[in-house]
Amino acid sequence: TTNLAFELGPESYALFRNEGTNTGLAAFGQATLRLFDRLDVTAGLRYDYEERESTFNGFGDLVLDAGTLTEFVADTTVSGSYSALSPKAALALDVTDNVRAYASYTRGFRAGGINAQRLPNGQEGQYEFDPEYSDNIEVGLKARVGDRLYAAATGFLISWTDLQFFNLIAPPFTFARENVGDARSQGVELELAAVPFERLRLDATLSLTDTEYDGFVLQRLDPETFEPISDDISGNRLANAPGRTAFVGAELRQPIGGGTSLVARGEVRNVGGFFTDIQNQLRQDPYTVVNARIGFETERASAFFWIQNLTDERFLVYGAPDTSFNRNAVIAPPRTLGVTLRLRR
16 A cells, blocks of 8 residues: 655645555466487466456545545546466477587566556546566577586577556656567577686686567657657667676685685676667666685685775666656676675584
8 A cells, every 4th residue: 555645735635545455376387208218398387367456546636634534536446357378388308418408488477457546537548557478488508528617508589578668648747557569689698617627617608689679669748848759769779788798707726735725716797888778878888897806715614805896897787777757877886895704514
């Protein structure tokens, strides 16, 4: 429940109240069948059902004046129910004892809902918004050579349908959540872990991603004329989705006697440029972050001195996905130094 009071004058308040009841249930299961001693076939199914009801009023519908409560307009109650069958299918083949190939498909579901606010006449159909769906496809290959080398390659495709987003539905200031369009994200991820020497471990990952909105139309007010405008952002990149992320790490572990090891680790992460907003107006350029730590470790205790963001890079780690009204973003911490002590029983 949400209750707000706006002071109109001495001992006079406009009250806004909103009470919601959400009920949901899900049933799901999956089974895996082993064929030919090398092929795993997995099938699954999930059923979701959600029922939502909201009771609310509008500004000025309920007034408390000098202790007297007056209801000028009765509360509005809106309800809706949403359900979906979401399948899953996967194949996994042991090409050899150390190499596995796989492919999977899953269907995602986000329930619809209710805009719990008084809407103008003629906009009653906007009280509800529909569910959002995603289709997720992944194919990959994993290989291991003893304890010395591990490698993996993955390709993925995510397709969203009927994205939910806040839009202007009645000028000048009535906004509500509605289904605004589709989106797509596809790419590849590469992973490598190697132990070239007994005391040295190397890790590396690379992710390349291409994203795009499709049929996504924003309804907003022109900031100068205050007239409603439509902004088709089809073709824009998804918010906060770098096109490239690369990581390299190295860890050296040197025994120094008495069950104690000197451990040193360095990491370099490079992130490609990206937009923090769906309008693609607020951009973060590519950046690189260096982290390091060095210390001592035994079976029961460890002590490490560490530095994060060694080169003191300044960059945005996340931004609000809509810059129609303002620009809100989170900046990364500056160079940070610390000591971590651990004791295991």
